[in-house]
Amino acid sequence: MVIAPDKFKGSLTAAEVAAHVAAGLRRVRPDVPLVALPVADGGDGTVDAAVACGFARLRTAVTGPAGERVVAAYAVRDDTAVVELAEASGLRLLRDDPTPLTASSHGTGELIDAAIGGGATRIVLGLGGSACTDGGTGIAAALGARFLDAEGRPLPPGGAALRRLHSLDVRALRERLAGVTVVVASDVDSPLLGRDGAAAVFGPQKGASPSQVRTLERGLARLDAVVRRDLGVHAAGLRGAGAAGGAGYGALVFLKATIRPGIAYLLDLLGFPDRVAGARLVITGEGSLDRQSLRGKAPIGVARAAARADVPAVAVSGRRALTGEQLRKARLQAAYALTDLEPDPAKCMTHAGPLLERLAERLARTWLDERSAHA
Known part of the structure; x- marks a missing residue:
């Protein structure tokens, strides 16, 4: 049996979810072999998932989204490094003081630079949980790019300053990235600009007021105009360009970089197809199983990958807001929620681990009979 959940945001990491599920299952069926494979879709928890699957965790001090020094982690195995934008440039690092106009992705570029310095030639960049709307210019600047105003001076960090962008120089960046392949793991399909773009959709989530959203939109539009003029690249309308404040x-x-669907790419990277072969059941899940899950979130990706291997999948979650028909279309045979046991959402958050173990016991009695001992 394979246990492949995402995190329960605010309560448990993906690895903790897997451990609690395993504990509950073993109380009912201690004889059933279990394989824990925590997963992520490119957002928060991507580095943790990689480490749980055999990557080494490395830490380094980088520039946080507001310019402060933070210690951030990335994961390495052989020549591949997994870098999670939320580690260095995440909104969670700002706590209750968002800085939407000046927040920068520079620290994420420093993580990439550290990975390249350590010998990585393939960078898997997970996008999600971003504090910034700078079009990825912070990442590029950390790798050697220069973004200049009309006087030839480097722009300060953040998306608002991009309104004054006059020219750019990417020669040093190109040298740094020679021989390096970058793959973005993201399930966000937004373009850079417009009502479905990075500023309009995600700016408010980063603390931007309506006027600040307009400021950030103008900055991103100016960035795209200069890129088209100086580099001849037309990328603003591409799917995923708006991910993580335009970091895509x-x-x-x-x-x-190439952009790949987050959960599908990461399942391959983490070795899910090999782990699921011959399994009797896959258990996946996330904190809230709802309509957003149907847009390519981790549990649905896991269920579809399990179906391709002809293995049934069920889900555990904090709350469930999908109909039976929606679950079936998503290739999930059943879904179990903590709210089935405890109707108070606050208690579900604070007691998620013990409740999850009880839920796993119920799941085991339903799905595991004596024939499952060879799972």
């Missing part, structure tokens, strides 16, 4: 756009333009 910056990765496409400056890192020459």
